[in-house]
Amino acid sequence: MPPRLNIVVPIKRVIDFAIKPRISAAKNAIETNGVKFSMNPFCEIAIEEAVRLRESSKDLVESITLVSAGSAKIQDTLRAGLALGADKATLIDIPAIDDSKSLELEPLAVAKLLKAFVEKSNANLVIMGKQAIDDDSNQTGQMLAGLLNWSQATNASKVTVDEASGVVTVAREVDGGTETVSAPLPLVITTDLRLNTPRYTKLQDIMKAKKKKTEKITPEDLGVDVTSRLEIVSLSEPPKRTGGGKADSVDALIGKLKGVGAI
C-alpha cells in the first residue's frame, strides 16, 4: 500500500519583504505600527511545494495542514495559505506575542510547539521555509527534525517522492553546489528559494478558503513552555551608506582601486 503524505506546513507572518524595517522610537523593537505584514516568502514556497505534490499524483497527498504561532492577527496569513491550496489551518494562540514582540518567540520554542503539533496530527512530512526574513535564524526546521528524531533535508531545491517505496529524494543547495539526499518518510524538508515559484492567489480560491476548517489551540494544549531564553540586548540599524568619491582620470581611478586593494 503506497504511503499517503500527511503534510504539515508551518508558516510565519512577517513584515512584508518590500518594506524596510525601522527601529521604533523606544529603540528596543522594530516599528510594527501600521506596517504591512504578509507571509514569509520561503513559507509560500513550502505551501506551493505541498500543493504541487498533490497535483503531481492522485491520492499521493492525504492532507495539507497549515500551522502558525502568535497572536490572532495570524488568521489572515493562515487564510491566505488556505487560498493557496492547503486544506486546514491551526493557529497556536499566544496573545502576548503580538507584532512588536515577534522576536520573543524563539526558534527552539517554535520547534517544540511544532513537535507536539506534528505528533498530534499524525503527519509524516513537514515542509517549511528554511528561514524567516525577519529573524533569519535558519534553525527551526533543523531543531524540529532533531526533536522529532526525523530525517531532515534542508535548503531543498528539488523534491521527488517515490510513491512505491515512500522514499523522498531531495536536492539540496549547499556551498559549492548541489547535494542529493534521500530518506524514507517521515522527514522534515526546508525550502530554498529555487524550489519553485509560488502561484498567485485566485479570487475564487479566497472564497473557497473561507469554508475551510481553521482551529485555535494554545501552547498549554500542546504542553509547551514558550518563555524566551534569550534577551535582546540592543537593536540598531546597519551603518548608513557613505557617499562615493569621484575619480578625475583613469590613472586616479586605478590608484583608488589599488588603494582599497581591489586590484
Place this chain on the structure above:
Amino acid sequence: MVSRIDTLALRYKVIRQFKQLLLMGREYPRGYRYFRDNLHAGFKKNAGLTDVKEIEQKLKFAEHIEREIAALYSLRKYRAMKQRYYDGDQ
C-alpha cells in the same frame, strides 16, 4: 443567435476578471489608486461591446494582463530574495 444564458455567463466572466485584477492591484508598485483608475478606464472603454467574439478577445487580453502582473510580482520578490540571500555566493 446568442442565447441569453451565454451572454449572462460572459458577463459573469468579465466581472470575475475585473475583480481578480482589482485584487492584484493592491500590491502594484505605482499604488492601488493608479492601478484601479487605469483598470476602470480600460474596462469602461469596452463597456459598450456587444459582439461575443470581440468580448472574448478583450477577455483574453485581460487574462494576459493578469498573467503579466503575476509574473511581475513573482520576479520582484524572487529578485529581492536572491539579492538578499544569494548574491555574494561564489
